[in-house]
Amino acid sequence: MNKSEKAIEIKDLNKTFKIDSGDFNVLNDINLFVDAGEFLSIVGSSGCGKSTLLRMIVGLDKNFSGSILSYGKSIKGAGVDRGMVFQESRLFPWLTVEKNIAFGISKKLSNSERKELVEEELELVGLHNFAKAYPSQLSGGMKQRISIARALINKPKLLLLDEPFGALDAMTRINMQQEILKIWEKQKTTMILVTHDIDEAIYLGDRVVVLSSRPGKIKKIVPVNLSRPRDRSSYDFTYVKSEIYNEFFTKVENPFSYTI
Ligand SMILES: Nc1ncnc2c1ncn2[C@@H]1O[C@H](COP(=O)(O)OP(=O)(O)OP(=O)(O)O)[C@@H](O)[C@H]1O
Numbered sequence: 001m002n003k004s005e006k007a008i009e010i011k012d013l014n015k016t017f018k019i020d021s022g023d024f025n026v027l028n029d030i031n032l033f034v035d036a037g038e039f040l041s042i043v044g045s046s047g048c049g050k051s052t053l054l055r056m057i058v059g060l061d062k063n064f065s066g067s068i069l070s071y072g073k074s075i076k077g078a079g080v081d082r083g084m085v086f087q088e089s090r091l092f093p094w095l096t097v098e099k100n101i102a103f104g105i106s107k108k109l110s111n112s113e114r115k116e117l118v119e120e121e122l123e124l125v126g127l128h129n130f131a132k133a134y135p136s137q138l139s140g141g142m143k144q145r146i147s148i149a150r151a152l153i154n155k156p157k158l159l160l161l162d163e164p165f166g167a168l169d170a171m172t173r174i175n176m177q178q179e180i181l182k183i184w185e186k187q188k189t190t191m192i193l194v195t196h197d198i199d200e201a202i203y204l205g206d207r208v209v210v211l212s213s214r215p216g217k218i219k220k221i222v223p224v225n226l227s228r229p230r231d232r233s234s235y236d237f238t239y240v241k242s243e244i245y246n247e248f249f250t251k252v253e254n255p256f257s258y259t260i
């Protein structure tokens with residue numbers, strides 16, 4: 001692997017959906033790179049093409065123009081080197097937690113190797129006592145932890161997170177952000193997080209990509225040069241936040257009053 005190669009390099013990407021009323025250009029002229037080991041956050045309003053972009057990066061949608069390279073190689077389809085946590089829970093309700101996590105493990109591994117991997121992941125997300133539980137017996141936050149464990153099971157180099165904490169209450173959400181940060185620091189996995197939550201994007205990301213909508217374009221990339229763990233109430237944090245807010249809302253003299 002060439003050290004200068006990026007974990008992800010997106011060049012001149014355009015995505016158009018064909019719908020009854022004609023062509024619908026969702027993403028336009030996207031040029032973006034992600035360094036190996038980076039935590040990249042993406043924010044943008046609903047419908048601007050965030051999930052579509054992640055689906056293309058993970059290899060689930062190959063119908064676009066331009067290129068997406070991973071370590072210099074074109075992405076041909078979904079692969080074990082890229083994991084994804086989807087916006088909606090995709091756990092199988094009829095399988096236990098351990099079977100859900102084990103679902104995507106390489107068939108080449110022995111039973112004991114598979115068991116060991118599942119235990120490792122359960123430990124990582126702090127749910128080792130729930131191996132035999134079914135998804136219906138878990139809270140929303142626990143289900144998301146299982147989804148994260150499942151996405152990490154093959155030790156992907158890249159983890160894509162599509163609004164993974166969107167349905168959680170504020171306190172659980174903050175706990176989950178800390179958990180994901182611990183995993184990122186421990187495993188050195190490159191992460192791309194899509195979120196509506198600007199605080200979350202800044203708390204976690206090395207950079208925050210701001211997407212505009214219709215068509216989705218990169219409006220701005222804001223670096224977050226703050227050491228971790230970050231203090232959400234600090235002046236520097238609030239400063240970065242206002243930089244991003246100003247991309248979405250009209251800037252007004254009074255910083256406590258924004259209008260769309
Ligand atoms: N298979 C499809 N066919 C046609 N249009 C689609 C398809 N999938 C998505 N779209 C459209 O593309 C646009 C972007 O969708 P996408 O799901 O990527 O948005 P998003 O930014 O993830 O929104 P949200 O924040 O609400 O999840 C939307 O207008 C959506 O209607």
Ligand SMILES: [Mg+2]
Nearest residue numbers: 050051052087
């Ligand atoms: Mg989405």
